[in-house]
Amino acid sequence: MMTIWKYVYDKRMWIIFQLIVLILLNVLFFVDNAIILHRDALIYMNVLYVAFGIGFLVWRYRMEKPYYKALIEIVQDPAIDVLAQLPSPDTYEQQLTHQFVEALVKQYQQTLSETKRAYLDQTEFIHAWVHEVKAPLTAMKLTLDANRHDPEMRKVAADWTRIHLLIDEHLHLSRLSSLDRDYLVQQVEAESLIIQEVKTLSSWCLEKNIAVEIDGSNPSILTDEKWARFVLRQLLTNAVKYSPEGSVITIESGVEDDIPYISIQDEGRGIAAQDLPRIFDKGFTGQTGRKQNAATGIGLYIAHMIGEKINITIHIDSTVDVGTTATLSFSKPNHYDSLTT
Template sequence: MMTIWRYLYDKRMWIVFQLILLFLLNVLFFVDNAIILHRDALIYMNVLYGTGVVGFFVWQYRMEKPYYKALIEIVHNPAIDVLAQLPHANTYEQQLTQQFVASLIKEYQQTLSETKQAYLDQTEFIHAWVHEVKAPLTAMKLTLDANRHDPSMRKIAADWTRIHLLIDEHLHLSRIASLDRDYLVQQVEAESLIIQEVKTLSSWCLEKNIAIEIEGENPALLTDEKWARFVLRQLLTNAVKYSPVGGMITIESGVRENIPYISIQDEGKGIPAKDLPRIFDKGFTGQTGRKQNAATGIGLYVAHTIGEKINMTIQVDSTVDVGTTAILSFSKPNHYDALTT
C-alpha cells in the first residue's frame, strides 16, 4: 500500500534538496550585511517556506495516490488484459512506464503464442508418427499371433511388446494436458484390470521366464479404466523389466482401511534408499536404471502425474538385492460416487 510516509521516502532527495536550499537562504541572510531582515520575519519566512513545501508534497501525493492504488490492484489481482486495467497516465514518466509495460506484455504474448504453436506442432507430429507406426506394428502382431508356437518368435514378440509399451507411454504423456476432458469414473473390478495388463506383458514374461502370481480379493474400483490401466501397466512393466530371469512377480489386490489397492512385488535388484524420493521425478533413472541401461525416466513420472489427477496414489518400498513393492491405492468410495456410477 502506498502510504504518505512511503511516498515521502521515495521523494527524499527532493526533500533534502529543499532543506539544503532553506539552510543556504538562512546562511545568506546572516552573512550578507546588505540584507536587513528582522528575526521574527526570518522565522515567519522559514515557517511559510516549510509549510509551502509540505503542502506541495501532500497535494502531489493526493494527485498520484489513485495511480499507485490502481497499479497495486493490478499487481494483486491481475486480469487477462492488463493494458486495459492500467490507469490514465498523468505524467510523461507514467506514459513511458506504461509503454514499457505494453512492450513487455506484447513480447510475452508473442513468445507464449510461439511456444504454444511449437507444442501443438510437436504433439501433432507425435500423434501422426504414432499412427504411422501402428500400421506396421499391427501387421507384425498378426504375424506373431499366427506363429505363436514357433520358438524363434518368442524373442520378437517380447521386443514387439517393449516397442508397443514405449509408444503407448509417449502417447499418454502427450495426452496428460487434456486428461480433465478425457476422464470417466466408473466401477471396475481389480481382477479385470490386472488380467488385461498381465496379458499385455505375457510375451515379455515368457521371454524372461517370469512367473506371475495373482492373489487377494477382487475389490470394485471407482476410477477411469483407461488411465488406471496405464498406471498399472507402468508399475507392472517396471517389475518385469527389473526382475531377474526365472523370477516371480506377486500381484495382490484388496481393501485396506476401506481403501482399495493393488500391489505389485518383484524380486529384482531393488532401489537404493537414496534414490527412492526421486523415482517420480521426470527424467530420473536412478542407479539401477543406469546400470541396466533400460530406464527412460518417464514411465513413473507419467504414472505419478496421472495418479495425482485421477485421485490415485503410488507408494514404492524397496530393499536392495531383495525386491520392490509398488502399491497403487484408489480413492475411497463415497455416496456421491455410488450415485454417479
C-alpha cells in the first residue's frame, strides 16, 4: 500500500532541495544588510513556506495515490485486465509508465499467442503420430494373439505391452486438461477394475514369471471407471516393472472406515525414504529408477494429478530391499451419491 510516508520518502530529494532553498534564504536575510526583515516576519515566512510545502505534498499525494494504488493491485494480481485497471495518466511520468505497461502487455499477449499456437501444432502432430502408431500395433496384437503359444512370441508380447502402455500414458496426459468434460461417475466393482488391468499386463507378468494374487472383499466403488483404471494401471505397472523375476504381487481390495480401497504390494527393490516425498513430482525418478534406467518420472505424476481430480487418494509405503505397497483410497459413499447414480 502506498502510504503518505512512502510517498514522502520517494520525494525526499525534492524536500531536501526545498529545505536547502529555505536555509539559503534565511542566511541571505541575515548577512545582507540591505534587506531589513523583522524576526517575527522571518519566522512567519518560514512557517508559511513549510506549511505550503507540506500542503503541496499532501495535495500531490492525493492526486497520485489512485495511480499508485492501481499499480500495486496489478502487481498483486497479474490476472486482472491491466490496461483497464490503469487510470488516466496526469503527469508525463505516468504517461510513460502507461505506454510502457501497454507495450509490455501487447508483447506478452503476442508471445502467449505464439506459444499457444506452437503448443497446439506440436500436440496435433503428436496425436496424429500416436494414432498412426496404433494401427500397426493393432495388427501386431492380432498376430501375437494368433501365435500366443509360441515361446518366442511371449517376449514380443511383453515388449508390445510396454509400448502400448507408453502410448496410453501419453494419451491420458494429453486428455488431462479436459478431464472435467470427460468424467462419468458410476458404481464399479473393485475386482472388475483389478482383473481388467491384470489382463492388460499379463504378457509382461508371464515374461518375468511374476504371480499375481487377488484377495479381499470386492467392494463397490463410486468412480469414473476409465480414469480409475488408468490410475490403477500406473501403480500396477510400477509393481511389475520393479519386481524381480519369480516374485509375487498381491492385490487386495476392501473397505476401511467406510472408505473402499485397493492396495498393490510387491517384493521389489523398494523406494528410499528420502525419495518418498518426491515420488509424485513430475520427472522425478529416484534412486531405484536411476539404477534400473527404466523410469520416466511421468506415470506417478499423472496418476496423482488424475487422483486429485476424481477424488482418489494415493498413499505409498516402501522399505528398501523389502517391497512397496501402494494404496488407492476412493470416495466415501454418501446419501447424495446413491440418489445420483
